[in-house]
Amino acid sequence: MPESTKGPTSYFPSIEAKYGHPIAHWQHLLREHRTQHPAARHMDLVTWLKSEHGLGHGHANALVAATLAEDEHA
Template sequence: MANAPHGPASYFPAIEAKYGRPVDEWLTLLAATDVAGHSALVNWLKSEHGLGHGHATALVQFHLHPEKWARA
């Protein structure tokens, strides 16, 4: 499928299903936090919100570089 999301966006349906929040809400939380840097943001999502490492990494990667990833 040519229009299928790839990279971090491919995780978004699973993130929404597992944690019960839309991705846009997670991205809003990331934008609002004072935490900075990839690793620190991943650790913040894991410790404060209980996300798994892969899901936290996907959200942070998309948050930091949205222009790089397709989103359906």
Template sequence: MSPTPKGPASYFPSIEEKYGRPVSEWFGIIRSSPLTKHMELVGWLKGEYGLGHGHANALVAAVRAEDAR
């Protein structure tokens, strides 16, 4: 049994279910954007793709954390 995800990853199952795209696809969308600031990306996901604030924020936070490694 895998551990319960914490932080931004805890949103991933509901993001995939609600918006019909795998998280890996969202990561690619975020990385393809010319925007670089966290809240700019959040606003863009909300406006362009209709994501809720919490879901957009979780995706951007996860991408930025992964890219910082």
């Protein structure tokens, strides 16, 4: 039986289905925004995704958490 995805990445399939873009698209936007706004914190990024791109809070939070964690381990 396949192992279920846990944590922020468990939202990825529904994010792609609802907003019509792959996760890589959202991560690219987040990374680009962070380059332009290096002082932006987690909730600043969540608010930006919600206000500028219409994402729901849970989806935006999951994208930010996963992207920041990935970048921290890069």
